[in-house]
Ligand SMILES: *[C@@H]1O[C@H](CO)[C@@H](O)[C@H](O)[C@H]1NC(C)=O
Ligand SMILES: *[C@@H]1O[C@H](CO)[C@@H](O)[C@H](O)[C@H]1NC(C)=O
């Protein structure tokens with residue numbers, strides 16, 4: 001369990017180990033009760049449990065509120081990325097044909113949140129191709145934390161998905177009648193010969209050929225669950241990598257009404273005038289995952305005092321039986337190592353230091369902020385023109401997505417993709433998915449230097465000008481510059497070079 005837990009915390013905070021990102025969702029009982037066991041479980045209730053968090057960095061805050069970024073610096077900040085020598089490639093050399101004969105049916109059951117499931121879908125198409133099998137449209141599991149039961153077809157445009165891949169992989173919406181017994185319920189109620197339960201993390205092509213192909217040939221069907229992160233990123237044929245890229249960046253589009261809602265949000269962000277009556281048309285998206293689960297797991301101190309500390313410790317006890325490795329470090333040690341998610345106040349200071357002025361349109365892509373408005377009030381003070389789904393739409397416009405975390409995440413995904421600048425307060429699946437997709441389109445994403453920020457925030461004698469110039473210097477090369485994928489990293493986070501060609 002030790003090893004698993006250490007992967008768990010790496011998964012939130014270490015950008016250097018994307019191989020493990022999201023893995024915890026599979027490995028920890030709380031996020032992954034055995035795939036098919038009942039999901040009901042008690043969570044500590046969210047009663048009020050903090051003294052309203054106060055700003056922790058008052059001195060910097062004062063500086064930030066008075067700071068006026070030079071015009072030139074603002075201009076640079078907002079200018080689109082120059083061309084960096086890569087473009088999405090659709091090399092005809094790698095287009096496929098369908099196999100003459102299908103080897104059988106592949107079914108996958110995907111857990112995690114929307115963005116983890118998205119990667120699972122791409123990998124499932126690739127596995128079907130490797131095996132010359134027919135893929136059944138993936139089944140999305142209900143996540144115990146986020147509780148959204150939306151199906152694939154309620155989130156993604158399923159006809160576009162099938163059509164855009166029709167020359168590469170056959171995909172069907174439902175199994176033919178003779179296999180209709182192969183359902184989630186069937187696998188949930190006993191040990192079944194057609195289920196693959198032990199696919200290793202990042203399995204190779206050979207593993208699939210040796211272990212899944214014989215099952216297909218014998219039974220005509222194989223159900224793989226769990227399936228997230230079950231296909232390697234290295235040593236795969238180029239053609240298979242290209243196919244995964246195509247699925248992620250071209251074949252997966254959201255259903256029309258999500259696209260419409262996303263479009264409405266983008267229009268309103270771009271076209272409403274600012275306070276001075278002129279419209280700059282540009283906006284930043286801040287992805288802020290700051291829910292209780294993450295706050296508790298990070299084991300950092302977020303300024304809510306003793307009551308909050310106790311509440312988070314209690315949550316750790318209930319959910320992880322207290323086995324959260326990071327609690328062996330002090331808050332100071334964790335911050336020094338850059339292992340604490342930025343609080344809304346801290347991300348606000350970062351944005352101000354980078355040069356965003358107080359009339360910046362800031363869209364908050366966020367599910368739920370632990371601590372509510374009290375926690376984000378400092379950020380709002382720095383950026384009074386902060387918006388979110390609620391502030392920009394009416395309840396009727398949101399009716400179809402309200403309370404459905406995957407659909408809300410899909411809307412945020414679209415608004416994030418359209419933004420001039422994207423920044424995330426902590427690494428995670430959403431951050432990685434958008435980072436990769438924006439890299440594919442050569443769009444600017446700011447990557448906070450968490451270790452440096454942790455150190456600067458610990459130093460109470462630091463004043464605003466020093467903080468500001470240290471931030472600017474440290475982020476010069478963290479604003480959308482192309483990064484080539486390294487071994488073990490995900491092609492969905494780093495699409496160069498697997499998904500892109502030199503121009
Ligand atoms: C899949 O089909 C291709 C050609 O259509 C063939 O070369 C390959 O060996 C087949 N693989 C499997 C696992 O059937
Ligand atoms: C933005 O900051 C300036 C000072 O730099 C201040 O005069 C102005 O009132 C602020 N605007 C808002 C909306 O807070």
Ligand SMILES: *[C@@H]1O[C@H](CO)[C@@H](O)[C@H](O)[C@H]1NC(C)=O
Pocket residue numbers: 459460461462463466
């Ligand atoms: C804190 O910042 C001040 C001013 O920049 C600097 O002189 C000092 O060395 C820093 N202290 C630590 C512990 O880094």
